Amino acid sequence: MLPADGGGPLIDAGLDSAVITLPRHGLFLLQTTDFFYPLIDDPYIMGGIACANVLSDLYAMGVSQIDSVLMIIAPSSKFSDKERDVILPLLAKGFENCAKRAGTRVTGGHTGINPWCIIGGVATSVCTQDEFVMPNEAKPGDVLVLTKPLGTQVAVVCHSWLNDDNRWPKLEPVITIDAMQGAYNQAVDFMSRLNKTGAELMLQYQAHGATDVTGFGILGHAQNLAKYQKNEVSFVIDTLPVIAGIAAIGTVMTGSLNIRTGRVPETSGGLFICLDETRAHEFIREFSAKEGYEPWIIGTVCQGQRTAQIKSDATILEIA
Known part of the structure; x- marks a missing residue:
């Protein structure tokens, strides 16, 4: 946890999302990134789970309006051409549709090749101070x-x-x-x-x-x-x-x-x-x-x- 100093970070990356004070208009940038390997066989559902997992770090800050989502996706280098052509669109579609359910959209991202298939992304929201919950206010009796x-x-x-x-x-x-x-x-x-x-x-x-x-x-x-x-x-x-x-x-x-x-x-x-x-x-x-x-x-x-x-x-x- 770092103190706000007008332009520096308010919360560093030790918690779910970075919270950075912006040097204008009294706004804060909340941002997180996450990715992981598929857990289940259905690539469409897996894409949705991956997106829900990325967004969850902002939700943990009480942020419910998410401004932008980037998608990170990489097929395994062991996939055949057919496997890649079937699996990647389904992963991406599941991720995108989950973002839509959240009331936001995928605005970009990055693709590549990896020994293991990966799916994840970056979620960002710009907030005023009354639009998120600081994570460090717990009190005895809570x-x-x-x-x-x-x-x-x-x-x-x-x-x-x-x-x-x-x-x-x-x-x-x-x-x-x-x-x-x-x-x-x-x-x-x-x-x-x-x-x-x-x-x-x-x-x-x-x-x-x-x-x-x-x-x-x-x-x-x-x-x-x-x-x-x-x-x-x-x-x-x-x-x-x-x-x-x-x-x-x-x-x-x-x-x-x-x-x-x-x-x-x-x-x-x-x-x-x-x-x-x-x-x-x-x-x-x-x-x-x-x-x-x-x-x-x-x-x-x-x-x-x-x-x-x-x-x-x-x-x-x-x-x-």
């Missing part, structure tokens, strides 16, 4: 709200093992094929959802800070957000909402597939938001009315040393 369940990457990875005679038998004691397919479908649905409603309500209900839960897992992102707080606070997570069936996988597959560690990566995950408790309940009611499901209060903000932890007896909520 509650922590999460807007999407955990378990997206575990669901995607383990779904790919259904036809793997070496890996799938390890999961059979804890999850059925039908439950695995259901978890995968739910993961794809949540990854495809925009965090725009959460961003709008963050601003409306005066959130004290937020981040989106992606590649560092819920604990990694909570710790990063905590260390930037102005007040001496810590985040205590006591509840983990998880896509149904996914938490059990951690009992037979440790490490990167064990949700309880808080380190399992997510893709296009939900917003992790610090809110006054009364406003949090209002946020949840309005979010539910707009999105069709309720987000969850998953913990509290207390006096502390700018750390985050998951309680050892944290409750697992199975989200079906």
Whole structure:
């Protein structure tokens, strides 16, 4: 976190989006970039997930109006001509249509060749100070709200093992094929959802800070957000909402597939938001009315040393 000095940055790249004070008109430039490798087989849906993931970093700042999106796309150097000609237009179309759903458009970007296929982009918004939420205002007594369940990457990875005679038998004691397919479908649905409603309500209900839960897992992102707080606070997570069936996988597959560690990566995950408790309940009611499901209060903000932890007896909520 860096102080505003009239023309210098207000927030550096340590959080979700850079926030830079512009030297004119009292405006701020909010900008983020992200890209990653495809997770699922459908290139059109994958393009949409990639765009939702890029936009999420601005949504985590309470920004709901995005001015411009650039697309970064690269086919694998191992693609045949036919594979390239089929896959790239679908990736691009999925990305572009997601941008349209967000109320913005793709204005440019870059293409190239890469050993692995990649899809991502850059999102930009120019805002006045009352059009975004500073991420460093958490106070003791706030509650922590999460807007999407955990378990997206575990669901995607383990779904790919259904036809793997070496890996799938390890999961059979804890999850059925039908439950695995259901978890995968739910993961794809949540990854495809925009965090725009959460961003709008963050601003409306005066959130004290937020981040989106992606590649560092819920604990990694909570710790990063905590260390930037102005007040001496810590985040205590006591509840983990998880896509149904996914938490059990951690009992037979440790490490990167064990949700309880808080380190399992997510893709296009939900917003992790610090809110006054009364406003949090209002946020949840309005979010539910707009999105069709309720987000969850998953913990509290207390006096502390700018750390985050998951309680050892944290409750697992199975989200079906």
